[in-house]
Amino acid sequence: MHNRLKTKFLGFEVKSPLVLPAGIMDMSFSGLDISAKNGAGIVTSKSLTLEQRSGYKGPVVAEFESGLLNAMGLCNPGIVDGLAEVNEFKERSDTPVIVSVFATNVDDFLELTNHVNKSRGDFLELNLSCPNVYDEFGIPLASSKDEVFKIVKAVKRVSKLPVIAKLSPNVLSITEIALAAEEAGADALCLINTVGPGMLIDTKMVKPVLFNKFGGLSGPCIKPIALKLIYQAYSAVDIPIIGMGGVCTGEDAIEMIMAGATLIGVGTAVHFRGIEVFNKINEEIIQFMDENGFNELSEIPKLEKLK
C-alpha cells in the first residue's frame, strides 16, 4: 500500500504525504516516534524558542462543536533540549523531521538557525504565525510581507537545511505574503496556522474559557479557510506547499491536494480519531485512488490555478 503514497518533497522521498504538524504530540522524541509509526510521512517538532517556555496557564484548550481553540503559549523546553529530542528521534527513525522554531526578530531566528544547523533535523520551519502570543509579541510577523521577506531572506543565508515558512491565515492578502516568502528564498510554504483567534465564554462563571482569553481555531471549522488560502498561495508561487487546517479524513486530504498542497498536515484530528489517524487517512486516500482510477498520488489532479 505505502508504495502508492510515496511523495517527493524537496529532494526527499517520503512514505506518506501526511505530516505531523508543529505543536501536536511533539514535546518528546517518543511523541514524534509514535506518530511516524502510525503513518505520518514527516514529523515536526514543537516550535522551539531560544529559552524554555512553560506556556500559558490553563485552560489552554477549549473544545466546541466544530473544532478546538488553543492557547498553549508556545510551551517548549528551549532550542537545546528540543533539538536533543529531535536527535534522539533520529536515532530510532528514518522519518524526516521538520524543526519548527519561533522568534520575533531576525537575530533570534538566526541564533535558532545556527542551533538547528548542528542538529539532525531535515528541514527548518519558521513559525511566523502563532496567533496566541499576541499580548506578548503583537501581531504575527506573517501579517507583514516585509517582515516575512526580511526574516526568510536572512535565515536562508545561514541555514544548512531547506527552509519552510509557516504562514498565517489572518492576513488581508495571502498572495502577497506567499510571494514575499518565495522571493526571499523559502524552499516551501506551510499553511495554515490556527485561525482567528477566537474566544468562548463560560456563561455560569462569566469568564472566558481559556485563561489567555483568546486562542487559535483548528479542526474541521477551519478547513474551508485553509483550502482557499492554500489555493491562492498555490496559484501564486512555484514552491511546494504543506497544506493543513481541519484535515480529518482522506477526502479532506484529497481536497488539500486539489487545492495545491504537496504534503498535508493532520493536527487536531489526532484528538478526534486517535493517533492512528495517519494510517486511517492513508488508507482512505488509497481507497479514493482506487475508486477514481489513480495509481499514484501524483496523478491526482489539482484545480486550475487562479489567474
Next chain:
Amino acid sequence: MHNRLKTKFLGFEVKSPLVLPAGIMDMSFSGLDISAKNGAGIVTSKSLTLEQRSGYKGPVVAEFESGLLNAMGLCNPGIVDGLAEVNEFKERSDTPVIVSVFATNVDDFLELTNHVNKSRGDFLELNLSCPNVYDEFGIPLASSKDEVFKIVKAVKRVSKLPVIAKLSPNVLSITEIALAAEEAGADALCLINTVGPGMLIDTKMVKPVLFNKFGGLSGPCIKPIALKLIYQAYSAVDIPIIGMGGVCTGEDAIEMIMAGATLIGVGTAVHFRGIEVFNKINEEIIQFMDENGFNELSEIPKLEKLK
C-alpha cells in the same frame, strides 16, 4: 414571557434582543414578516444596492459539517424595489426594521441614504464588509479604518436614521476599525459579517463547489471568532453592538451578551433550526435567566472590559 426580553436599543424598545440579519429571509416583505412573527425583535433588509443585482451563478451555498459557505453575490432588487418591500412590511408590522445598504464609494452610499431617508425604515446599516464580492469590488471597505471613518462620517451628515456600521471579521485590528466607526459618529456597530472567505472542493469533478469559488463562512464554526471580535469592540467603544456569528441556541446568545452585544443576530441557524429559531432561542434565554436567577435581560452580566 416577552416582557422579560424587552431591550432598549437606540431609543427603541424591542420585544426580543434577536435580530434577523441582512441576507437572511429578507428578499420580500413577507420574509421579514414571518421572521418577526416568529420572534425576531428587529428585522434587517437584504443589503440593497443602487441597481438591481441578480447575484452570482449557483451553487451559491455550500454546506459543510460546521457551517455554511455562501457567495450570493449581493443579489437584490435594487434600492427602490427593496424599500418598497420594507414599506410594505411596515404596513403590517410594528417591528423595527434595519435597512442594509451596500456600495463601494461615498457618493453611492449618500445616494442610497437619500433613498432610505424617504422610506419607513427605522435604522440604516452600512454593509462595509461583504467578503464575497472581492473579485468585483476588492478588499472590503471595513478592512481600512480610514475608509470606514470617511463613509460613516459622510453618511451620518445626511442620514435621518440612526446609522449602524456592519464590520468585517477579516481585519488585523478590530479595535482600530470599531473606534474609527464610533469617532465618525456611528450610532451602533454590527459584527460580524461572514468569515474568510473559504472554499470547498468537489473531489470527483475537481471543481470548487461554489461557482464563485470562494464564499463567506457563517454558522457554528465562526462563533468563537465572533465572540472575540465583539468582545474587543465592546471593550473599545461605548456605542451598542449587534453581535452575530454562529448563534444557534440561547446559550450562544448569552455568550454574545456577555461578550458585549446588546442585540444578537441569528442568521444561518434559520436553516438549522427552522424559522421558529427566534422563538426557540427566546425561550432558551428565558430558561437561562430562570436557572441563574435573572429577572430581566439587562441583569445578565458582561465580561470585564479588556484593558
Next chain:
Amino acid sequence: MDKRITLKISKIEDETKDIKTFTFNHKLNAKPGQFIMLTDFEGGEKPFSISDCSENEFSITVKKIGEFTSRLFQKGVGDYMSVRGAFGSSFFVSNGKVLLVGGGYGSPPLYFLAKKLLKAGANIAVVNGAQTKDDLVFCDRFSKLGIKYQNITEAGCLGRKGTSVDLAKGALTKEKFDFIYAAGPEMMMKALQGVIGEVDYEFLFERYMKCAIGICGNCTMDPLGIRLCVEGPVLPKKIIEQLTEFGKYRRDASGKRIRY
C-alpha cells in the same frame, strides 16, 4: 447537514425533442413532490422535481429552456453531475379517489406520486396536458400504470384540443373526487383552482431558488413568507388560498417582482 453527492448519469431518455429524463444510481429516499438541486459546477445550480425514485435510483425530467438545461442536454451517460437534496415538502398520499392534473414538464413528478398512490390503494385518474404533442410527456408511463389516463394538447394534435384544466373540469362534473393534485404552469393551476369547487387539493409550485435550504428568502411567497424550498414546493389548499401572489407575480434572481 444537506449532503452534496456527485454522481454519474446512469441513463438518459428522450421524452420529446426538448425534454429528457436523467437517471442516477443512488438511494435518495425522496418523497413525491420533492426536488433536488443539480449542478455541473460550470455555472448554475437548478431545482428539478423528482420524476421517479426507487430503492437504488432516481430520475428527473428536464425541459431545455436556457443556459443550464442546454448544457445538461449535452451530457452523456457516465458524466458526473452534483446533487443536493431531496428538499422540500411532499404530496399527501391519499388512499381515496384522486385526480392528478399535469401540465408540460409538471407531469413527471405526478408520475412518481401516482406510483405511491397506487401502493396506498387510491383510485387514480390522471389528466395530462401540453401545448403540442411534442411537449406531452410520460403518456406511456402513466398508461402502463393501469390507471385512468387522458391527455390533451392546446394545438389539438391528439384529437382533443384544450388544456388539462378542461379535462379536469369534465372529470369533476362527472365524478366526485376526494383529493386533487396538480403540477404544471402556474396559470394552469390558477385556472384549475377556479373549477375545483370544494374538493381538497395540493399544488406543486415553482419559484426562483438559490439556496434551497430556507435562508436566502428568494423563494418566499407573499404574504405568508412561505419558503417554497422548505414549506413547499407542494402546498396544501389552506395555504394556497391565502397566497395573494399566486397567479399574479413571482420574483426573479434579484428578488424583483415579475408579473405573470
Next chain:
Amino acid sequence: MDKRITLKISKIEDETKDIKTFTFNHKLNAKPGQFIMLTDFEGGEKPFSISDCSENEFSITVKKIGEFTSRLFQKGVGDYMSVRGAFGSSFFVSNGKVLLVGGGYGSPPLYFLAKKLLKAGANIAVVNGAQTKDDLVFCDRFSKLGIKYQNITEAGCLGRKGTSVDLAKGALTKEKFDFIYAAGPEMMMKALQGVIGEVDYEFLFERYMKCAIGICGNCTMDPLGIRLCVEGPVLPKKIIEQLTEFGKYRRDASGKRIRY
C-alpha cells in the same frame, strides 16, 4: 466532543489538614482510574483522579500543594468549578484475589476501584501508606467496605513504621494474589514493581497535563509515546515494563525533563 460542565461544589470534607474531598452533583459516568480536569478560570486547569462516583455525584480528593490547589481550598459549598472529563483509561476490574497499594493522595482513586471490585466479587486487600498519620487518607472509608485493610506511615505514628510497599511485600510473601493495583508517588510504584514478582498489575501514573485530549504531547511517556491522558493514566504491566522513563524522569510544563 469533550464537553465542559460548570458545577457547584455540593460537599467539602476535610480528610487531613491539607487534603480535602470535593463532591459535585453530576452524572459523570466515570470508571475507576479516570480523572477530570478542573478549573476556576482564575489560572490553571489541573488533573484530579476520581475518588468516588455514583449515579448522581462524583468526588475528587485533593492535596494542597501549590497555587491552584491553594485557591481551591478557599472555595466553599455552592461555589462554581468547571470540569472536563472523565478522561483516560481505567483499571481492569478483576473478580479474583487482588491487592491494592496506595500512597498519599494516590489512595482515593483506589477506594473508587475497591467499590467496583467488591461488586465484581473480588477478594480485596488494601495497604495504604503515607509519610505521617496526617497524610493518611480514606482509612475510614476503606475500613467501612468490610475488606482487608492495613495502613502504615513512614513516621511510624500508627505503630507500624514503613511504606505501603513494605506492607505489600509482607502480604505478597504470605499470600498469592491474582492482580495488584497501585496509585501513589512514582518512586513508591517503582519500589513496588521490584517486589511484585510474576503477578500481573496496573499502576496509575501522573505526568504534567495540559490538554488532556491527546494532542499537546506534554504527558507522553518515553520511549513508547504513550499519552497518559489517553492511553493512561492507568497502564498495564506489559506497557509499564517498556517505559524507560518510569522512576527516572518526568517532564515539566515546558516539556523539559526533570530527574527524580
